Amino acid sequence: MTTSAAVAARIEQQPREAAPFLKWAGGKGRLLSQLRPLLPSGASRMRHVEPFVGGGALFFSRLPKRALLTDINPALIGTYTAIRDDVSGVIQALRGLAARHSKDCYYEVRERYNRSPRITTAKRAAMFIYLNKTCFNGLHRVNRKGEFNVPIGSYKNPRILNEDALDAASQALQAAHLRCASFEALLENAKPGDFVYFDPPYEPVSETASFTSYTRDGFSREDQTRLRDVYSALDRRGCKLMLSNSDVPFIRELYEGFHIDAVAAPRAINCNASKRGKVSEVVVRNYS
């Protein structure tokens, strides 16, 4: 191989910049500059594990060589799997949906998405991305039957298809094992030396601020306590752990004894526009 061919091959193998391609409640995009300095030293050599991956802002910003990404939302994990394994199939299907986007198209796609279980994985992922880009505030909400029920958003000209972003995400996801699972599965899957970033549904700051219906089930105080137990077990196992949550006394008490930093976070998705200001969050680490 000539020198220039070798350089070209190396550039080809280098992961391109990637970013979340979905709008996701609680997405960490605007907190990355505060989270990255808090990563453990040597993080680039560790496996990157995210049990509440959501939009995957930290994963896509880091482009780790090895990753385990899990979430309880099966449609989300199905979409990542399709993007990893058949990005051109997803792009092709999404191109068709983007070309005929309208209010009628939105509700027709939503109906098919909910009622037709036998759609191919790539088409289903395209529908998921289409609905995510055109629905109200990028919310993901399902009813008791598990049907996506968010109304159309009021975007004039939503960007539904960004081929470069999907290609870059597909390349980043080649390094990832993907699993639909609740966070407790980490007790089986995390290994000593893994870097684990937990970004669970947040403990509400007030009774009315509750925004925990990401899937059919909300995330209760019992869930937060079980999560702390998993965190403690993985601490004893020798994993490097970083966790985000709201800055409330209940969370500070749960993680007493670990390193707790406060960061100021802009809130992006809130149905009430007046509540989109900055809020204090905590970052809990088991290393300094």
Ligand SMILES: C[S@@+](CC[C@H](N)C(=O)[O-])C[C@H]1O[C@@H](n2cnc3c(N)ncnc32)[C@H](O)[C@@H]1O
């Ligand atoms: C705050 S969001 C994560 C945001 C993500 N870090 C990002 O940058 O977009 C929380 C995620 O936790 C998932 N989730 C809720 N309950 C869960 C559970 N018991 N186990 C695993 N994931 C859960 C939700 O589906 C949602 O994607």
